[in-house]
Amino acid sequence: MEHVGNLHAADHETALLIARETHFRHHEGVDYAVVRSDQLHRLEDPSLLERRTDISYRLQTGYSGFREKREAARAAADARGRGHLRQRPVPGSDSKGAS
Amino acid sequence: MPSTYRQLNIRFIEMHANSEIMGALPEREWIARAPSLRRKRSLAAKVQDEVGHAHLIYRVAESLGRPRPAMYEDLIAGRGKFHNVFHYPTYSWGDVACIGFLVDGAAIVTQRALLETSYAPYVRVMRRVVAEESLHYRHGEDIMLALASGTDEQFEMLQEAVDRWWEPTMHFFGTDVAAEDDPMIHWGVKSRTNEQSRQEWISQYVPKLWDMGIELPDPKLAYDPDAKTWDYTEPDWDRLKAVIKGEPTEATKTRLYWRQLMHRNHAWIHEIITGDRFPAAA
Numbered sequence: 001m002e003h004v005g006n007l008h009a010a011d012h013e014t015a016l017l018i019a020r021e022t023h024f025r026h027h028e029g030v031d032y033a034v035v036r037s038d039q040l041h042r043l044e045d046p047s048l049l050e051r052r053t054d055i056s057y058r059l060q061t062g063y064s065g066f067r068e069k070r071e072a073a074r075a076a077a078d079a080r081g082r083g084h085l086r087q088r089p090v091p092g093s094d095s096k097g098a099s
Numbered sequence: 100m101p102s103t104y105r106q107l108n109i110r111f112i113e114m115h116a117n118s119e120i121m122g123a124l125p126e127r128e129w130i131a132r133a134p135s136l137r138r139k140r141s142l143a144a145k146v147q148d149e150v151g152h153a154h155l156i157y158r159v160a161e162s163l164g165r166p167r168p169a170m171y172e173d174l175i176a177g178r179g180k181f182h183n184v185f186h187y188p189t190y191s192w193g194d195v196a197c198i199g200f201l202v203d204g205a206a207i208v209t210q211r212a213l214l215e216t217s218y219a220p221y222v223r224v225m226r227r228v229v230a231e232e233s234l235h236y237r238h239g240e241d242i243m244l245a246l247a248s249g250t251d252e253q254f255e256m257l258q259e260a261v262d263r264w265w266e267p268t269m270h271f272f273g274t275d276v277a278a279e280d281d282p283m284i285h286w287g288v289k290s291r292t293n294e295q296s297r298q299e300w301i302s303q304y305v306p307k308l309w310d311m312g313i314e315l316p317d318p319k320l321a322y323d324p325d326a327k328t329w330d331y332t333e334p335d336w337d338r339l340k341a342v343i344k345g346e347p348t349e350a351t352k353t354r355l356y357w358r359q360l361m362h363r364n365h366a367w368i369h370e371i372i373t374g375d376r377f378p379a380a381a
Contacts, residue, residue, distance in 0.1 A: 055144075057137055057140045057141040057144060057238075058141075058144045058234065059234070060233075060234060060237065062141075063234075063237035063238065063240075063241055066237075066240065066241075066244070069241070069244040069245075069248070070244060070310065070311075072244070072248040073244050073247045073248040073310065073311040073312070074310060074311075074312075075248070076247060076248040076249075076254070076311075076312065077247070077310070077311060077312025078312075080251075080254065080312055082312030082313075082314070083312065085309035085310075085312055085313075085314060086306075086309045086310045086312075088309060088321065088322070089321070089322045089323075089324050090302070090305070090306040090309070090322050091302045091306075091322060091327070093306075093324075
């Protein structure tokens with residue numbers, strides 16, 4: 001469910017009718033609900049959603065340098081005599097091995 | 100809603116939710132033993148995500164009529180089904196790399212396919228799950244690369260773990276069932292056959308392992324560029340049956356024992372948060 005707007009009405013039956021006229025005239029949606037605004041309990045302290053510590057380990061940006069890390073792994077594989085594994089055919093390599 | 104459709108979905112979705120919890124437990128075993136603070140925090144965050152996924156996915160099954168307390172109590176009593184891969188023990192940090200990269204990779208393949216599943220509430224939950232899984236993938240690949248390019252001891256630990264996890268992950272996708280024989284495909288729950296998903300996973304992950312110099316314990320594993328499929332040794336399907344239908348493994352028994360203990364000891368927290376009263380667990 002997405003919040004699409006608000007309106008003024010005497011009771012919830014009327015609100016449902018008015019909402020259909022004001023927000024769903026063109027069949028935008030298959031279902032909707034109305035709630036009286038004093039029954040909508042919002043988060044009082046938005047700072048609860050803020051971050052206080054470094055949580056880069058939870059974010060894409062916390063994981064970087066994969067190209068260098070993969071190159072380092074290839075070099076290590078060569079040093080171990082396992083560089084030939086990546087020469088095997090794989091999808092998209094035209095039988096010439098992974099790039 | 101046809102009752103066949105409802106039941107197929109409930110069974111599938113309940114097993115999925117159970118698997119998120121049972122997948123978190125082997126990784127959780129390594130939070131206290133992670134080799135660095137950053138890895139510890141990353142692993143804890145991943146475990147938290149998996150439990151969060153379980154919450155969301157149980158709710159989808161509940162929306163189809165299956166009560167959540169019944170699902171969770173079946174799981175910890177040993178009656179609930181979950182994926183084969185989470186019945187196995189872990190022995191080293193190399194296992195954490197394999198679970199985070201290979202096993203999670205298999206889950207990502209099947210979960211991406213679920214973005215097209217026919218039950219819309221499941222699709223909506225999968226969008227969030229798939230977004231979080233892409234971060235888990237990076238975490239897994241980071242650990243794999245660190246071990247593969249590390250000391251000989253690290254490399255061997257990783258290779259040894261891969262040798263153990265190869266067959267269970269091949270098992271994960273299930274036997275090859277033709278689309279026309281698979282009710283899950285007929286009802287739109289699955290959008291790919293088991294073999295299609297397995298091939299997709301091999302295509303995505305084996306080249307990366309070979310790139311790192313990691314071998315797989317299957318001498319027949321090879322890509323056929325003409326047929327555009329991977330050849331491999333047929334996994335031992337009796338072994339899969341033994342794991343999921345036979346006596347619970349030691350690892351499963353231990354993990355479920357602790358879940359039962361926690362469930363009993365923490366029943367008061369459930370009651371406060373949900374307002375439900377739980378009968379004393381058996």
